Amino acid sequence: MFPTGFVWGAATSAYQIEGALTADGRGRSIWDTFCSQDGRIVGGDTAEIAIDHFNRYREDVKMMADLGLTAYRFSVSWPRIQPDGSGAYNSKGLDFYKRLVDELLSYGIDPWLTLYHWDLPQALEDAGGWPSRDTSKRFADFAATVHAELGDRVRNWSTVNEPWCAAFLGYASGEHAPGRREPAAALRAAHHLNLAHGLAVQAMRAQNPDSLIGGCVNVYPVTPATDSEADQDAARRIDGLQNRFFLDALLKGSYPEDVLADLSSLSDMEFIHDGDLATIAAPIDMLLINYYSRFTVSGAPGGAASAAAAPTDSGSPWIGSEHVGFVNGGRPVTSMGWEVDDSGLMEMLRRISDEYPRIPLYISENGAAYDDVIGEDGAVHDPERVAYIEAHLRTCHAAIESGIPLQGYFAWSLMDNFEWAWGYGKRFGLVYVDYETQARTMKSSALWYADTIRHGGLLGRAQ
Numbered sequence: 001m002f003p004t005g006f007v008w009g010a011a012t013s014a015y016q017i018e019g020a021l022t023a024d025g026r027g028r029s030i031w032d033t034f035c036s037q038d039g040r041i042v043g044g045d046t047a048e049i050a051i052d053h054f055n056r057y058r059e060d061v062k063m064m065a066d067l068g069l070t071a072y073r074f075s076v077s078w079p080r081i082q083p084d085g086s087g088a089y090n091s092k093g094l095d096f097y098k099r100l101v102d103e104l105l106s107y108g109i110d111p112w113l114t115l116y117h118w119d120l121p122q123a124l125e126d127a128g129g130w131p132s133r134d135t136s137k138r139f140a141d142f143a144a145t146v147h148a149e150l151g152d153r154v155r156n157w158s159t160v161n162e163p164w165c166a167a168f169l170g171y172a173s174g175e176h177a178p179g180r181r182e183p184a185a186a187l188r189a190a191h192h193l194n195l196a197h198g199l200a201v202q203a204m205r206a207q208n209p210d211s212l213i214g215g216c217v218n219v220y221p222v223t224p225a226t227d228s229e230a231d232q233d234a235a236r237r238i239d240g241l242q243n244r245f246f247l248d249a250l251l252k253g254s255y256p257e258d259v260l261a262d263l264s265s266l267s268d269m270e271f272i273h274d275g276d277l278a279t280i281a282a283p284i285d286m287l288l289i290n291y292y293s294r295f296t297v298s299g300a301p302g303g304a305a306s307a308a309a310a311p312t313d314s315g316s317p318w319i320g321s322e323h324v325g326f327v328n329g330g331r332p333v334t335s336m337g338w339e340v341d342d343s344g345l346m347e348m349l350r351r352i353s354d355e356y357p358r359i360p361l362y363i364s365e366n367g368a369a370y371d372d373v374i375g376e377d378g379a380v381h382d383p384e385r386v387a388y389i390e391a392h393l394r395t396c397h398a399a400i401e402s403g404i405p406l407q408g409y410f411a412w413s414l415m416d417n418f419e420w421a422w423g424y425g426k427r428f429g430l431v432y433v434d435y436e437t438q439a440r441t442m443k444s445s446a447l448w449y450a451d452t453i454r455h456g457g458l459l460g461r462a463q
Helices: 030-035 053-067 091-106 124-125 133-148 163-171 184-209 229-252 258-263 276-280 343-353 381-401 443-453
Strands: 005-011 071-073 111-117 156-161 214-219 222-224 286-291 297-298 361-366 405-410 431-433 438-443
Touching: 005 361, 005 443, 030 124, 053 091, 053 438, 053 443, 071 156, 071 405, 091 111, 091 133, 111 133, 133 156, 133 184, 156 163, 156 184, 156 286, 163 184, 163 214, 163 229, 184 214, 184 229, 184 276, 214 229, 214 258, 222 229, 229 258, 229 276, 229 297, 276 381, 286 343, 343 361, 381 405, 381 443, 438 443
Parallel strands: 005 071, 005 405, 071 111, 111 156, 156 214, 214 286, 222 297, 286 361, 361 405
Antiparallel strands: 431 438
């Protein structure tokens, strides 16, 4: 049984589900531009319709209520609210989120709002994007705008979702929008995404100190393939860039010295101004943790091919450590090629709890993609996903029992959706979506999760 008050949620993001890319004055985002370019998205898919949540949100919220969710984590579309990324807000765009929040509250579902899940207004990218310091300031203004309008009914806020992805997949490997392959620019982007978080926290605190605000990081335990010095160094490097660069900044107000040394050939770090790290480490109320898998790495000459390849042609996101290879650790994998390892979740929860200032923790994303189909009985049976979630929830329970301040869990994702560069080929949802008809069908994992929520815990091994 989980503690009373444990948050049972599911998560989505605006660009992956909303569609309606030109409705009510929405501006263009970097993902709109990226999807329009040949070869960027598997199958040439776009999010023009996605799963039509913009028009079907009432149906979707009713489904959340049927599942028994106590919380729903969603993001707002920056270009829907500020079409050019700055200036006056678009009231029609903001009204959509007011309607969504009101609908959630009418069912007793707590809205958890994420301000940025990668859909930067194209106008800001044209002005330099995240490598430009000014984008951080524009984000703080955006955060203040949204918070001023929704802070009376939304209590839980997060700033930037997975800044690692936005910086290094967007500006180093080019796998994500805006598709740039500029390692030095990616490093600047990473710092400015961190700075945007801190500036947004300050802006929202000034408006309402009672709001609960957190940062959101995607973490991976990193294991060396062997005990060799090269593999040990590879693990240190990848852990530094993936985990410590963001955790240390948010929770300690510093960047790891060894990571800065690894990156010294790319930059003299002149973009880190006096006072930036104090701003980035502005006090927060919670840390949101996205967890999916473990990395096993090798620093041997030549490296190994990545265990989970990118869907389209792209470079390496591992700036300063491009020589590191990612190897298969011998575990079962999801359809994304990601290894299933719930022990890694415990490893990261314990590490964060032990090595950083104590703070409430939430699993804000956790889930798996599998090749789901509707069976002859009209149902979607996904026992692998049930087993995945069950194992990770057991780990969450064990973490709580050991004294780690874990207070909630959000499954990724509520529904099948547009999976970025993979298009519609990967299904993470608890709910199956027919992309032709937009019909929603609860998978067996959704029914299992609803039963778990209803009982407040895990009653037995998943079947």
